[in-house]
Amino acid sequence: MRDDADFTRRAADLLAWYDANAREMPWRVPPADRTAGARPDPYAVWLSEVMLQQTTVAAVRGYFQRFMARWPDVAALAAAEDGEVMAEWAGLGYYARARNLLKCARVVVAEHDGRFPDTRSALQALPGIGPYTAAAIAAIAFDRSEVVVDGNVERVMARLHDHRAPLPRAKPVLTEMAAALTPDARPGDYAQAVMDLGATICTPKKPACGICPWCAPCAARAAGSAADLPAKTPKKAKPVRHGRAYVARRRDGAYLLERRPERGLLGGMLGWPGSEWTDAQLPPEAPPVAAPWRAVAGEARHTFTHFHLRLRIYVADLALDADPGTGVFIPAQEFRPSDMPTVMRKVFDLARDGFDDPE
DNA sequence: TACGCGTGGCA
DNA sequence: TTGCCAAGCGT
Known part of the structure; x- marks a missing residue:
């Protein structure tokens, strides 16, 4: 009482x-x-x-x-x-x-x-x-x-x-x-x-x-x-997952992006096309379009709530008539890295070093 | 019920 | 560098 x-x-x-x-x-x-x-x-x-x-x-x-x-x-x-x-x-x-x-x-x-x-x-x-x-x-x-x-x-x-x-x-x-x-x-x-x-x-x-x-x-x-205090039950260790991300830029400066599914991680957000994120060292190649992809040095690292992610990054320059596949080309004047989740912004920061004329 | 779901600051 | 932490919710 x-x-x-x-x-x-x-x-x-x-x-x-x-x-x-x-x-x-x-x-x-x-x-x-x-x-x-x-x-x-x-x-x-x-x-x-x-x-x-x-x-x-x-x-x-x-x-x-x-x-x-x-x-x-x-x-x-x-x-x-x-x-x-x-x-x-x-x-x-x-x-x-x-x-x-x-x-x-x-x-x-x-x-x-x-x-x-x-x-x-x-x-x-x-x-x-x-x-x-x-x-x-x-x-x-x-x-x-x-x-x-x-x-x-x-x-x-x-x-x-x-x-x-x-x-x-x-x-x-x-x-x-x-x-x-x-x-x-x-x-x-x-x-x-x-x-x-x-x-x-x-x-x-x-x-x-x-x-x-x-x-x-x-x-x-x-x-x-x-x-x-307060005491808390111990948390599980975060596994490391690996994947690939593809940053394609068309000759007019447009970038190839994808809208992620509504459900799940980063649901509804814009992001770069990429492979699955797996526990394996690196999943098989899965580029979104046929192009002469070039690997970028290093990898993007990011930690989500329940796993660490390491992404290998590939860049390519595409022709003006390139097929976007399942993605969408965002014109250069509309593209803002700040419109994307942080992990995707990290990918872009590394990818721009891989282009011949980084803006 | 327990898990999936982001990010940045801090020690 | 690594782990912990912050005004939770939906399934």
Whole structure:
């Protein structure tokens, strides 16, 4: 049983810390403005929360600004072309998020009159919005007292209670702990306060317990175990896979690219034609078109979530009437390496050295 | 339930 | 250089 006075003070202490230390972010309404009645734009909250899934604030800032400038509301985004959105998302990773982002925008326009639903359960029914994101939007954009549990909250709760069972098994228990602390007042600011605490003080390594607003009640701080929590089940080692990538440039400067299938790795993104990626040293030759391919020195190295990849790279100059096969020629003035996933950009950086007249 | 799914920064 | 880590979701 919780002590109501302690419970109330816990949330109040954190909110007071947040009022003085909230990080400034382009999608956030500062606590002083929020208290004065300002409300965040649900579209901006949703967009930022999806971008922030498993992604650092530093990486998200620029993407968020560009998306908001280009598609300022959900109707604009819903009307965008798939390829334009995928290109704007390129480099941010976890591309299923971008595909679901578009699906979600179109559902909101088609079935919710262009306005985001304001309850956790209705939000969670939308594509790409799971338990965390639904609770976060409901709390931050709609002032609902929902229990918001992300990696920061899990870490803070594990330390506060010195809970040593490993994740992900411990998640239900940590969620209960978070629920017991979530206040009815200022739920959005509270959710953002715990996340700011986890990001700036209760950090994964070397937590700054000396300046933490929850230092006194923290059980892990007392036990000396804070830096070791939360415990996590060990991860599997990443295998190394090998493949070949083919960078063909037509005489007019157009590049031969392929749109990857919607499902799976880098789904829906532009990329260079290539072989399968296999555990073997190198898969058999699989050039996309007949051409005098030249091997480029070195290899592109890239690490995905669950494997390391090494790509041998081949380049060729093609005639103006060359057959694109299953690919598509992108004119030189439309080709931007930044429209492609990072691994494909690495391939291009090496390939351009292999052309006689690298631009 | 466990796995597939990106990337960049850091020690 | 290598491994770990960051505001999870879908299947």
